[in-house]
Amino acid sequence: MNFNARASLPRLGAGIGLRRQHFAEIIDRRPPVRWFEVIPENFIGRGGFIAESLRRIAENYTLIAHGVALSIGSTDPLDLEHVRRIRQFCDDVHSPWFSDHLCFTMVDHVNLNDLIPLPFTEEAAHHVAERVRVVQDILERPFALENVTYYVAPSRSQMTEAEFITQILERADCGLLLDVSNVVLNAANQGYDAEAFLDAIPLERVIQLHLAGFEKNGDVLLDTHARPVSDETWRLYRKVIERVGPSSALVEWDAEIPSLDRLLQEAEMAQKLMDDVAALRAS
Amino acid sequence: MALPAYLSALREMILDSDPVKAADLQRDALARRFPHLNQSELSDLAEMDPARLRVYTDLIFAGERSTLEYVYPASLAVIHRLRRTAGDEQSHRLADFELVRELHRWRPWRSSSQRQLAANFEAFIRARRQEWLLAWAGLADLLDFERTELEVFYAADPPFERVTAAKLNELSNLTVEALLMLRVAVPSYVAFRSYVFNAPAFIARWRKTRELPDPLPIAQSASNQDSPTVRFVCGRDTETLLPCWHRQDAEPGFVFTEIVRDELLLVDDLARRYLAALPADYHRSEELLFAEFFERLAKWFRSGILMLAATSQDRHKSLPPHNTSGGFSVSKP
C-alpha cells in the first residue's frame, strides 16, 4: 500500500473522538456525526459493554482508527503482534486508514505512557521509515504519522523538525496526520514560525487533521486536550484547509470531556471553516 | 548506532533523574552511563532545559496516578484515610504522585497494559506498604475487588450465548426434559472470590455517598486461618453488561465452586448438583423444588454466571451419555 492509494481515501469532513462517556447517548440518540476516531487500544481484547457498544456504533457511523501504542520510534523490537491486532481491528471497523504518532512511548521495555519526541537525526529518520514500511505491509491500508508536541528540544543539529518529518514520510512513503494545534503549540514553545513550518512539510501527504485545546502552564503551552480549540489553531487550520482542500478533521478532547453536544459544536466549527473555504474556492 | 543510547538516556532523564544536575555534570554523567552517545548527542541531552524535562516527568507520573485512580478509587480513598490516621498531613495528590514514582523505581511498568500496572501496584503494597495492610485487614481484598470488577467488565466475550430476557422467556416455554438437555457453561470471565469482609456492600455504599464509614468495617486478618470469609461470585449482567456480584452463602444450593469455567455441561448436571448442595433439612415438594431451581437458573443466566452453549458450532461435541431427569421426577409446573 503506498502513497498513491491515498488519493482514493474519503475526505470525511469534521468528526469527533469516540469516548466511553458518550456511548449510550450515541447509541440511543444517533446524533448526526460525520465520523468518529477510535483508539484501537481501548477496544482490542475487550468484550462486554465495550465491544457491544462499538459494534452498535459501527453499524451507523464511519470509524477511523488512531493508535497510541505503536511506539514507532522506539529501538525496542516492533511489536508485530500488536500491529496484527491493529490490522484486525481496522478490518473489523472498516477503517480506511490507520495513524499513530511520530515518537516513542516505550523504550528498554519500560512504558513512558506519553509521546516522547525523537532526535531529528538521519539515524532516527531512517529507523522510523524502516519500521513504517513493516507496519504498512501488515496493515495493507494507508498509514499516517502524526506530528507530536515536544517540550524539550530534541537533537536538531542535523535537521529541523520539518525536515525530519519530510524525510520519514518520503522514505516510508506514508501519509501525514497533521495535528494543527501541535504546530501552534510547538511554534510557541520552540520559537519557530508556524506558517513557515507548513511551507516546509509535504502537505500533499496529509490524510487527516487534528485540532485540540491546550493550556498555558508558566512559560510552556501544554497539549492537554481539555479545552476548546484556540483561536490561533482555528486560524492556522483555515490556512491548512486553503492549501490541502477539504479533509478529514478531528476535534480531540480527551480530558475533562464535555457533553456530546459541546463536542459536536466544536466539530461544526471545523466543518463550517472547511465549507467556507470550499465555497470561496468555487466562486 | 547511538539512537538506542539516546532514547535510553532520555528515558532515564525523564523517569529516573534525581534533582536535576547542572549541564556539565549532566554531560559527564551521561557520557559515563551511555558511552555510545556521540558528542553532539551528549550536548543536546545535557543542555535540555530541566524544567521542560520535568514537564514530561509530571505528565507521565500524573498519568499513571490517574490510571490507578481509575482502577482503585475506593482503595485509594482508604489509603488516604490510613495516611491521615498515621499522622501524614501531605496532600493526597502529592502523596499519590510520590507513591507512583516509588512504584516505578520498585518495578517499572513494562507494557501498555493497565492490568500490568495494577498488578505491580498490588505487589508493591504487599512488599512496601505492609503497614497499610496491617492497619486495615480489608485493604488487600478491596484492591482485589476493584481490579477484579474491572477485569470482568473488560473481559473478552466468551464463545457462548448470552441469555437475555427475551431468550429466558423462550427457555421458560421449554419442557422440563428439553430444558435439562440444554448445554451451558460458566464463562471464563466469571470470578469466584473469598473476602474477609463484605467488599461489594462496602463499595456500593461508598459509590453512593463517596464517604468511607468511620471506623472502617471490621475485617478479620486473612492470615488468621480460622477467620470467617465471605464468598462471592462476579458475573456480567446480561442486559447492562456491567459486573454484578452475588454472595454465595446467601444462596442455598450454590453449585459453581467445583465447575471448570468454559467447560460445557448439561442443565441436568446443574440440577443434580443443586439438589445435592441443598441442606439435608431442606424439604420442599418436587414442583416447588423445580420452580426454585428454575428461578435460580434464571438468576445465574441474567447475571452472566452461566451462558448457553452456542447452538451451531459445538452441537457435534458430545457429552457423556446421561439419564436426563436432573433428579426431578416432575413435569414442569
Ligand SMILES: [Fe+2]
Ligand atoms: Fe493529535
